[in-house]
Amino acid sequence: MRKSSLFLSFISISLALFLLMFIHASLRKKAEMRSLIQKYETVKQLRLTDLCLFTEASYTRHLSQADLHTAFKDHPASLEHFPSGSLLAPPPMIKRMNENID
């Protein structure tokens, strides 16, 4: 078999796999929609505010409820030391200005 035919076959198979990827994603999304709605209902019913992504520290568990002191609350002058802290940006409302002070 010619090298060009091999290469073009590989690209064609890859493109077919891309297509399958989108089909798989769309089918999974449809199949999971009920579960997503159930989760939405649970959040509504329990009045939850956050996803359970990082459980290592109480202040990374509820990101939207964090205040300016949370990173330092475990120990005096304790700097942020949990690995999830290196993945997260602070919640936008922490940086919200209520009033200009000058």
Added chain:
Amino acid sequence: MKTSTERQKNIIDFALSSLLRRKGKNAGLLFIYTLIVFALASVVFFTHAIKEEASIILKGAPEMTVQKTVAGRHDLIPINYIDRIQKIRGVISVKGRLWGYYYDPIVGANYTLVVPETPDPGIGNIIIGEGISRTRLAFEGDSIEFRTYDGKIIDLKIKKILSPESEIISSDLLMISEADFRRLFGTRENYAVDLTLKVRNPRELSTIARKISEILPDTRVILRDEILRTYDSVFNWRGGILIIILAGALLSFVIFAWDKASGPSLDERREIGILKAIGWETSDIILMKFWEGMAISLTSFCSGIIFAYIHIFFTDAFLFEPVLKGWSVLYPHFKLVPFMDASQISTLFFLSVVPYTVATIIPSWRAATVDPDSVMR
């Protein structure tokens, strides 16, 4: 048409043979390139899936949460604040919420305790998330010991375990009755942890929030939009490790581009010279170099994307798990829903394939326009 296709195929044959003559170098290039695309695509797929899922699930979060702050810290809120907020026009209902954390020294994990309105677990009972059950090896009908605020031990019986499908919101959740919650933490009857509001018209949210901060200056208001924005920026490109991955990928591309843009090697230049001497046109040489670049970049791009998809949606991002897990004892197991769109793939394509191909063609074009005699010398 047939001759044109045949010509292209001949050039591809030649380009691939040329790449195979420098097997070691090109195999290394292919491997690194695939790895970069894989890392970038995995990050893009993972963050997009989390953000999309959060945006759907957290639409159910309270429209507004009111917390009391004392000296800049979150504090318990008196129940009588409910009446004062209730009087604001546009507020439909205000309810107190009881929730908190309990550190279990046996497994070294933090649980999130919530007091639900429904289903009420009943006094002496609890409903727990799958993550707690897995970590604590506690199942329906078992009892878990809790140490109250005044050092007493209470036993609470597991009435139900929440479905593993909902782990992304409930892995560490422990539902407890109000009486048990107050007994455990010593929270007085006339206090709640925070308040949640329902309003008649969502467009009035900011006005109501402003009125609350005027009437109750010792409170802070968190809007649902702010919660959604928190998760929209949770894996922001500027955040810690992500910028390291992105910077690594970017620097690798700079090295590739630099290597290519600094001109073809002596062997490659000689090859170009010989091809020109035997009658190849400059356009043929550029075409050959284009296919060389495409062979490397398209192969890496396709493989990287497919591996990344398998990694995130079939193996539950097992390579990211150690990073995400951090020091957690109780780590939620969740399957992400693939939220894919063409823009993710096209962004990755323009970030990876296009710069490499351009960086391959331009120096070759320069070399191909030089007199073959001088190149071969």
